[in-house]
Amino acid sequence: MTTIYDIAKLTGFSPTTVSKVFNGYSDVSEKTRRKILEAAQQLDYVPNAHARSLTTKRSWTIGVLFNESSGAGILHPYFGGVIEGFKKVATSKGYDLMFITKDIGGKPSGYLEHCKIRGVDGIVVILPDYDDPYFHELVEADIPCVLLDSDSEHASTIYSDNTMGSEMAVDYLYSLGHRSIAHIGGGHSFAGEKRTQGFIEAMKRRGLSPKPEFIVQGSYDFTVESGRKAMEQLLQLQDRPTAVFAAGDNLAVGAMIAMREQGVSVPEDISVIGFDDIEMAKYLTPALTTIRQNTYGLGSRAANMLIYSIEGHKELQRDMLPVELVIRDSCRPL
């Protein structure tokens, strides 16, 4: 392994000057710079990030944290797009991404301790687990942090305009003539609650009072299975809805399965609208009408916010991204 000392020796300059070259300082003559760069190439020099971090207290590393307890997390369809967008801008600004787990070295220690040990410059939390005390400990700590799909007084946040999404869904169904609209919710989760709340408000705003039995909750991790169960419940009702708004595409998929099993056809008998626009949505039969979240946008925006914090801006930021109605084949006019 070659170090700046080797380069210094070879060129006759001091380590300091060599260091300056690699850090783009302007007070190095062009001639010197060239010689040093040449020597570096010749010696196959590669800087050592650990050594640099030790002195500068900057690791150029961002911790990525996601819900490990639920089956959600990295396998959630939402995750891929978000992390992709995040990674794109973070790496373009010189940061690398590291997964942060609750445990380190096999020992339980918590997210915060893990972050401190690794010296990450900031941290992004995707789909937080509210019930996890380690999550709160982290958020309340003094590390730059941005949360997706969460509200917090201690950290910056960004999420989709869930309420507006519900509004759009109800609006679309209403415009199609539907009045008897049911809702399958995303349980006790941030997005889930916003969407259910948005649904109720949107209904009221149109003079439709949503019957309690028309609102049934799926699980907080938006599983297909829970969507199916929820729909089964709705199908038992004497007076069935003509449309259902599911708070997530997975829930909608589950609902459609439940209907198929009972010979109810979509959209002929019941219209369905989802939320997310997961990749498979357009390949379903019928293709799923849904509210699209801009996952890539959420990720890249999150990265920009976080880096802004890392660069020393202390004020909390919060942002909300618009969603979009994607009309396909799962809703019909009444």
Place this chain on the structure above:
Amino acid sequence: MTTIYDIAKLTGFSPTTVSKVFNGYSDVSEKTRRKILEAAQQLDYVPNAHARSLTTKRSWTIGVLFNESSGAGILHPYFGGVIEGFKKVATSKGYDLMFITKDIGGKPSGYLEHCKIRGVDGIVVILPDYDDPYFHELVEADIPCVLLDSDSEHASTIYSDNTMGSEMAVDYLYSLGHRSIAHIGGGHSFAGEKRTQGFIEAMKRRGLSPKPEFIVQGSYDFTVESGRKAMEQLLQLQDRPTAVFAAGDNLAVGAMIAMREQGVSVPEDISVIGFDDIEMAKYLTPALTTIRQNTYGLGSRAANMLIYSIEGHKELQRDMLPVELVIRDSCRPL
């Protein structure tokens, strides 16, 4: 930030002894150990990974690299399961995962340089991009490395038994009475080629000579769209196959879409079998019969292999995991 020196000062012991305690050395008296641990807790001490790495030349970090050029990569359905399995065993053994990109700090530098700068202990490559010279540079370097879905003389490898998978698919179709079997391939990719080759051999072994026009290639990144195009080609044939074996579930989805568009029904008119068992497979209409890859198993096995290498075992390892036929509703007996 508190250091071992602070603990040393508080307890009256030397930094060396403090260090020994945290590294589990046995030559420290129980009393001393207890005092030091207590002081550490009191001072809220957290070790500094950078400092440690600087002296030990071990970062306890594993680089994760995936195909950035194609749309595949992190968004590929295969990725989630693999990384999940990998992360589980890697973190349980004390390693953290870091994404390694081709560029660092916005400057192009290549994977190898990036790895050296970050001082990763080893690296796992998921879905390599053969055409990338930086990939080869990395693999040929002297860093512990394990490749998924690739063959190499320079690194350890692990992948599913693709050939056997094709064999099983053909076998199943054959047992159902199908003789006229088409194949949609995964293009110029490692898994794609193995599966196509396996298909041809399996056909021959049963005395079926696969017609050239019955073999059409989708794209190397297994997109739905390319599956659809491929199927359209097959549907133009005078003499249509009674079944098609798609080298990936996404391709199968595309094929099913093409058929639906042309009023061909699955499995009544044509049977379809896929490869992967992506999550949506069971939710399709009809639910997709497919060859399941054990993605989680691939990931965890890869981690074990890599860590074995990191621990100093120089010999190359290669492993292959069995696949499994998952029978659902997309194939019918003839």
Place this chain on the structure above:
DNA sequence: ATGAAAGCGCTAACAC
């Protein structure tokens, strides 16, 4: 069982 000293590779004052 404990400690002194040196050094990992780099940057940051500060002087020249």
Place this chain on the structure above:
DNA sequence: GTGTTAGCGCTTTCAT
């Protein structure tokens, strides 16, 4: 423009 010095936090001989 360039160099000297000190130090980031830790581990590692090697003494004692």
